[in-house]
Amino acid sequence: MIGVGALGQHHARxxxxxxxAELVGVFDADASRARDIATAHGCRxxxxxxxxxxxxxxxxxxxxTDLHFEVADALxxxxxxxxxxxxxxxxxxxxxxxxxLSEGEGCILQVG
Numbered sequence: 001m002i003g004v005g006a007l008g009q010h011h012a013r014x015x016x017x018x019x020x021a022e023l024v025g026v027f028d029a030d031a032s033r034a035r036d037i038a039t040a041h042g043c044r045x046x047x048x049x050x051x052x053x054x055x056x057x058x059x060x061x062x063x064x065t066d067l068h069f070e071v072a073d074a075l076x077x078x079x080x081x082x083x084x085x086x087x088x089x090x091x092x093x094x095x096x097x098x099x100x101l102s103e104g105e106g107c108i109l110q111v112g
Contacts, residue, residue, distance in 0.1 A: 001026040001060050002049055002071055004037040007085055008062035015060070016041040027052045053078050058108075061085065069094040072109075076101045081108040 001012045004026045015023040025044035028034040038045035046052035049071070053059070058081035061071050069089045072082055076098065088111045089095040102109035 001037075001062065002028075002052070002075070003061065003063035003085075004028045004034055005030075005062070008060070009037055011060045011062055011083075011085075012037050012041050012043075016043070024056050025052050049074070053080060057081065058083070065090055069098065072098050073101065076105050076107050076109070079105055079107060083110045083112055086111050 001008055001015065001023070004012055005028065008026075008028070012023060012026055015021050023041055023043045025046050026034050026038050027046045027049050028037070031045070031047065034045040053075055059075055061068060061075065061082055061084045063071055065087060068084055068087070072084055072089075075082055082102070084098075089098060098109060
């Protein structure tokens, strides 16, 4: 989980309850919030996004919309499959770039 604010906390809860999925950890700009959510769901709070990305195969991106492109771009370049909270990006151009990058990297990119 990248971002565990109002919506991200629910994503973390659901992933924690899904059979066949492992909630490895969470990252949030608010480290205290990340620790609280990680404790609640029995996973690790990571101090930065790159450390979490090195440990996972897929991520949910639930950060403010103005950060969607930056975060998703970095994660896709690491070969991670993504679920991005809607909207996918601020602009159509950013959305198109993320779709092209996901295809180029062979990554699943979903918007929910």
